[in-house]
Amino acid sequence: MIEFVVLIPVVAALLCLLPQLRPRHAEVIALLGALLSSIALLASALLAGDISKTPITGLFGMIRIDALGLLFAAVTSMVALFAFAYSRSYMREEVKEGVFEEKRLGSYYSFMLFFLSSMLLVTMASDLLTTWAALESTTLASVFLISFYDNKESVEAAWKYFIICSLGITIALVGLMILAYGMQQAGVQESFAWENALTNAKAINPLYLKIAFAFIFVGYGTKVGLVPLHVWLPDAHSQAPTPVSALLSGVLLNAALYSILRLYPIAAQTPDALAFISSLFIFFGLISLALASLRLFSQENYKRLLAYSSIENMGIICLGVGIGGPLGMLAALFHMISHSIVKPLAFFMGGAISLLYGTKEISKITGIAQKMPLLGQAFVLVNVGITGSLPFGTFISEIILLAAALATGNYIIAALLVLFTTVAFGSFLLKSSHMAFGPFTSAKLHNFEPDFMMKSAIFGLFILGIIAGLLMPQVLISLINPAISVLLLRGS
Template identity: 40%
Template sequence: MVEIVFLTPFITGLGTFFLPKIIGRCLLVLTGAAHLTLSLMLWRDQPRAIFDQYFAVTPEGMLSLLVISLLFFLISIYTVGFLRESKIQSERLFTGAMLVFLSTMTMVTLSDHIMVMWIAIEATTLASAPLINTHRSAASLEATWKYVLICSVGIAMALLGSVLVAFSMGQGNTDTPLSFSALAGVAKTLNPLWLKAGFVFILVGYGTKMGLAPMHTWLPDAHSEAPSPASALLSGVLLNCAYLGIFKTNKIMVAAGLEDFSGGILMVFGLLSILAAATFILKQNEYKRMLAYSSIENMGIIAFGTGVGGLGVYGAVICMLHHSLIKSSLFLSSGNILLGYGNRLIKNTGNLVKGMPRTFVAFFAGFAGISGLPPFGIFIGELCIIIAAFRSGSYVAVTVFILSLCVIFAGFGNQVMKICFEECSTEIKIQERASMVLPQYLLLLTSLILCFFIPDSLNQTISDAISAIGGGLR
C-alpha cells in the first residue's frame, strides 16, 4: 500500500510520454484524484511498508504528503485549462514530467532511510528540470542549468552530511538500521562531533533545495521561467520536501540533546533568507520573480521558527501548510496574468480588478494571505514564532525578524497595488475559464477553513510531528 502511492504516478507518467495529448491531460487529472484518494487512505490506515527498512508512514511525512496530494490534484485541474490557452512545446513531456515529479516528491515524504531520502530528493531535481525548460528559450535553458548545477552541488553536500551521520554511529551501533527513526532512538549513543558536522552539511545541502539564503540563487530564475503550474509545484511542494529532510535530521539532533546547536544554525539561516528577500523584493520588476522571493522569505520564516523551538515549531508547521496553499494559488493566478497580458513585467500590467476580475480576487486575497494578514493562517504561524522567540530571550533576532517582514510587506504591497489598480491600456488576451480560477479559490478557501477549524485527526498529526523536536502549543 505504501509503495503504491509513489509507484502509481510514476507508471502513469511514463505512459503519458507516449500517449496522445488529450489522454495525457485526462491522465494528469485522474492520477491526481487517485493519488489524493490513496494518500487519504494511507493517512487513515497507517499501514506498514513492504520495504519497511526504507519506507515508513511518519507524522511529518504524512503532513507533507497530504499537502502534495491536494495541491497536485487542484493544480492538475488548472493545468488542463492552461494547456488549452498556452502554446507549450512537447506537451507530452510536460505532463509526463509533472507526474514523475509527483512520484519523486511522494517518495521523499515516505522515505525513512537516510540514503533513500537523499536519492528521492535528488530524483526530484531530475524530474522537475524538464518543467523549467518547457519554453525552450535561452533564458529557460539558463535557469534550468543553474537549477540543476546549484541543487546538485547542494545535494552532494547533503550526501556527505548523510555519510557523516552514519559515521557518528561508530562501532557500538552496527546493528542499527540507517533510518531516521532508528537513529533518533539511539541518538544519545552517537558521536556528537560527527553528528554536528553531518547536520551542518545536510542543512546546507537540503537548504540549497529549500531556497535558504545564501544558497537561494537558483530559485528566482527557475520559478520565473517555468510555466505557472510547474512554478506552483516548485514553490508550494518541492521546497517542503527539502525542509522535510532537514526536519527529520533535526529530530536526531534533538534526541541527542544537541537542539541548541541545530536550533541556532537554523535561526541564522532563517534570518539570512528573510533579509535576502527583504533586500531583493523591493526592486523586482517581474511579478513571478517577486513571488519567488516571497517563497525565500517564507522558507526563512519556517527555518527560523523551527530553530526557535517550542511554540515556534508549531508556528513553522502552520506557516508551511498555509504557504503551500496560498503560494500555489498565487502562482496559478500569475499564470492567468501572463496569459492575459502576455508579459511578465509589472510595468506592462495593471487594472487587474477590471480586466480580469475573478483572477483579481484570487490574486489579491493570496497577497493578503501570504503577507501574514489576518485571518489567514500565516498570521497565526508568525505570531506563534514571535511569541516563542520572545520567550526564549532572542530579542535581537526577533526584532530583525519583525522589521524584515514589515519591509517585505511594504515592497510586495506596492507592486501588487500597481498590478491590480494602476491604469493599463493592454488588451486582455484570454477569457477566465472556470478551470483556471476555481483551483485558486479552493486553495484559498482551504487555507481559510484551516484557520478556524483543524480536524482532530489533522491536529493530532501536527502534534505528533512537532513533539519529536520539542514543539508544542505551550
C-alpha cells in the first residue's frame, strides 16, 4: 500500500494533463489525489504497527520508510493537502483578474502533483541515490511552477533557482560518489543502500566520511536555502503563486534538509566525523539565522519577507542538529514541524490579503483590522508566531533549543539565538502591526471574498498550529521521539 502514497499523485498529475479535461475538473482531481495519497500514508502507518522496529517497505525494495521518513512524509502530505485546498480559490480569483488563462489550470495542478510526488519519494527512498534523484526531480517539477506567470521576473527567478539548485545537487552527487568509494574501499557492497551504509559506517575511513559529508551538506544545503547558498530563495518564493510559495517554504526546504539528515547517523558513528558535521550545522545555522534576521527589516514585499524568514528558520533547525543530543534533535524536529504549519499559514493569509488589496507591497497594505478585525488580529499573531512567539509551536522549539545550548555549554550560541530571534520578532511585529492596525487608506479594494475552501485552509492550519504549540505539544513530542531514535541510533 505504501507505493500508492507516491503513485497516486503521479496518476492524478497525468489525468490533469488530458486535453479534453475541463480546467475546473483538474481542481477536483488534484485535491482528490492529494487526499488519497494522505490516506494511503496514514493507512500504511497504522497497518505497519511499530515502524521503529520494522520499517515499511514496498515497490520491490525501492521504498523504505522508517520513523524519520514517516515524520517528514506526514508533514509533506499535511501541508500539501492544505495547499491544494487553498489553490482552488486563489487560482480561480487570479483567473478572474486576468493574471493567467483558465486553460492553464490543468498544467498548474499537474506540476503541483508531480512536485508533491517527488517530495514524498525523497522521504521514502530506500537508497541514497534514489533520494538524490527524487530531490532533483523536485527541481524539475517546481521550476515550471515558479515561472508559472510567465513574466520577466518569474522566468528570471525560475532560471536562477534551476541553475543554482542543479549545481548544488551536482555537488551533492560528488559527495555521494566519494561516500560510495569510501564504502567500497571498506569492502561494502551495494554502497548506495542506506542500511548498508549505516551498518558499515565504522569501517569507512573517517576522512572519506568528512569529505563526502562536506560536499553533500553544501550541495543539499543549497536547496535548504542556507546562507550563502540562499540567493535563489527570495526570488523564487516571491514570484511563484502563493500556494506554491507555501509548499516551497513549508515542505521543499524540509525535503532537502531530510536528505542531509538521512546521512547524519552514518557520519555520526565516527567521533571525528561527528564533530566535523556538527560544526558545519552550527556554522551555517548561525550565519543563516544572523543574515536572514538582519535582512527582514529592509523587505518591502511581504512574500520576500516570508522568504527571508524561511532562511532564518532553517538556520534555527540546523543549530538544533548541530548541538545534537536528544534535546537538540527534539528542538530541530519540533521547529521543523511548527515552521511547516505557521509559514504556509502566513503565506495563505498574505495571499488572501494581496488579492483584496491588489498588491504584496507592505507599505500599501494598511488597516486590515479595520476592514476585517478578526483577520487583522490573527495576522499579527501568525507573523510573530513565525519568529517564535506563543501561541504556536515555534515558541516551544526555540525554548527547547535554548535549553539544549545552555545544557551543552554553548553559551555564545544561546546568546546569539536570543539576539537574532529578537531582531526577527521586532521586524515582524513592526511590519505586521503596520499592515493590520495602520490607518486604512482610501485605496480601492478589490471585490474579493475568500470562499469556503480558502477559509478552511487558513482556519484549519491556524487551529492545527494552536493545538501543536499550545494545547497538545506533548503529543507532538511523542511523535518526534521515534525519529530522534533513528538519528541518534538508539532504541525507541
